[in-house]
Amino acid sequence: MKLSHFQTFAPVCPVCRTQRGSDNALVIANVFDGDDQVIQHGMLHCSEASCQHEYPIIDGIPIIVESLRTYLPQQLADLLYRTDLPADTLSLIGDCCGPGSEFDAKRQQLSTYCWDHYGDLLPVDLREPPHSAFVSQTDQECSGSMTRVLHAALDRCSETIASGADLGPGPLLDVGCSVGRAAFELAARYQQPVLGIDINLGMLRIAAKILRDGLVRYDRRRVGMVYDRIEHELKFSAAEFVDFWACDAQALPFAENSVAGICGMNILDSIHSPTQLLFEISRVLQPNSSVVLSCPYDWTPSATTVEQWIGGHSQRSVDGGAAEPMLRRLLSGTEPSIPLKLIDEQNLPWHLRLHSRSRVTYDCHVTLSQKLAERQPAPTVQ
Ligand SMILES: C[S@@+](CC[C@H](N)C(=O)[O-])C[C@H]1O[C@@H](n2cnc3c(N)ncnc32)[C@H](O)[C@@H]1O
Incomplete structure (x- = not known):
């Protein structure tokens, strides 16, 4: 979380907003890992003494939702999803979890959205093998x-x-x-x-x-449960x-x-x-x-x-x-x-x-x- 954005967007406590109709500022309570510009890991608190709800900052992302108790268990797979693992290890995990598993659905979703958001900026050597004119055309156009x-x-x-x-x-x-x-x-x-x-x-x-890091890393689905590691600046x-x-x-x-x-x-x-x-x-x-x-x-x-x-x-x-x-x-x-x-x-x-x-x-x-x-x-x- 950038401190400049924290100041500009001045987040308020979603619990106080929704449940009491009052805008109480969040404050930075702890910095576990960070400097004077960016917090990678830390904790935000509601400034209202009678509330003091906590909102964690994980991997640079503040999580500011009303019910953390509902949200975090739902996001556990995303929270623990490791793109730093070698592509072959993720491939094996994918094979074991199988089609239709939560892991499979998430990998497919990331593959789909990363292709649309960043596929036009893909280095030439990472483009799909042009097994047909259709693929070359869709990737580029x-x-x-x-x-x-x-x-x-x-x-x-x-x-x-x-x-x-x-x-x-x-x-x-x-x-x-x-x-x-x-x-x-x-x-x-x-x-x-x-x-x-x-x-x-x-x-x-x-x-x-x-x-x-100025780096995108995801696995692009080729077919079934077969994915190719995509990583570039x-x-x-x-x-x-x-x-x-x-x-x-x-x-x-x-x-x-x-x-x-x-x-x-x-x-x-x-x-x-x-x-x-x-x-x-x-x-x-x-x-x-x-x-x-x-x-x-x-x-x-x-x-x-x-x-x-x-x-x-x-x-x-x-x-x-x-x-x-x-x-x-x-x-x-x-x-x-x-x-x-x-x-x-x-x-x-x-x-x-x-x-x-x-x-x-x-x-x-x-x-x-x-x-x-x-x-x-x-x-x-x-
Ligand atoms: C169809 S995707 C579109 C993503 C992106 N805007 C795009 O056009 O490529 C819809 C996005 O909305 C997000 N989303 C769904 N419900 C949401 C909510 N309650 N608050 C914030 N984002 C939500 C999903 O996680 C997903 O990233």
């Missing part, structure tokens, strides 16, 4: 697609700058940052402090390693502006009106409650600041309970089950708890790689919205 979607959306922000829609100046958030690329891109583009937050420790540890020009924290995007540990821009790429359909996410985004955004969201509406009940889906059900309703009209209504500026106004929409391709002979292409709905200067009055009850 399709990986890096989230970054292209992000920049296309940010270009629209800049074009509508006359209406004050650009991100910043001021601290920026990347919610659901995964292995981190969008945070590095935001920092390079805006030269402002950027915080990437995610709930998945395995992904955050890859992002934190790039930040700390990665240096981003404005990395000093970036940090990564473990936080729940549905209960952001930040004060109201504290950030100057947000991007949330492909998270609306990967989170328990998309409307709670929109509520939290609009709460922490400063008035007139903007948020870029993209979503392929690939709903799954394991991520989002059906009752929480935005569209994707109730085909007989007025929207015929479509997600876009529902999101437009939520972003119309008339929803009292979500003071966001949609100002631009586009549809862009997002590619993910499952293994050497499999790619998935999504058609993402990409929106740009702005926080209203004043909350709309609540509708009068008849």
Whole structure:
């Protein structure tokens, strides 16, 4: 955790926020390993005497979630996942755990997201053997697609700058940052402090390693349980502006009106409650600041309970089950708890790689919205 980011984002205790409605600052209670700029291992405490909840900093990542007792047992596999082990050792562990195991699912997930976030920066000698024109083409043209979607959306922000829609100046958030690329891109583009937050420790540890060591290391799935070790240098020009924290995007540990821009790429359909996410985004955004969201509406009940889906059900309703009209209504500026106004929409391709002979292409709905200067009055009850 960078001390500069701790000061800029001034995290508040999520327990006090959620359970008491009060913003009590977190303080640095212990530094087990660190210096005057970065803490690798330490402990944060709530400053409120009657609370004093503890939040650990592990491998440079502060874990600021409401219920550590629930969170840490869920993240145990990620916490103990060792990318420093030799590739053959991990391969043997993978064979023993077998397909469908938690280890298998996590390795696949890291392979998929690292390919999209950093595949476009892969050194030539680490590219997949071009056993077909398809693979060579997808590696070079399709990986890096989230970054292209992000920049296309940010270009629209800049074009509508006359209406004050650009991100910043001021601290920026990347919610659901995964292995981190969008945070590095935001920092390079805006030269402002950027915080990437995610709930998945395995992904955050890859992002934190790039930040700390300028090195990305993951296993890229070739076929079945066969993976190839990928390790190479990665240096981003404005990395000093970036940090990564473990936080729940549905209960952001930040004060109201504290950030100057947000991007949330492909998270609306990967989170328990998309409307709670929109509520939290609009709460922490400063008035007139903007948020870029993209979503392929690939709903799954394991991520989002059906009752929480935005569209994707109730085909007989007025929207015929479509997600876009529902999101437009939520972003119309008339929803009292979500003071966001949609100002631009586009549809862009997002590619993910499952293994050497499999790619998935999504058609993402990409929106740009702005926080209203004043909350709309609540509708009068008849
Ligand atoms: C589909 S992935 C998209 C990742 C990245 N933004 C991208 O576009 O490549 C969704 C991400 O949201 C994260 N996520 C899901 N629920 C979350 C929550 N409650 N708080 C923070 N992040 C969450 C997941 O861990 C995952 O990294």
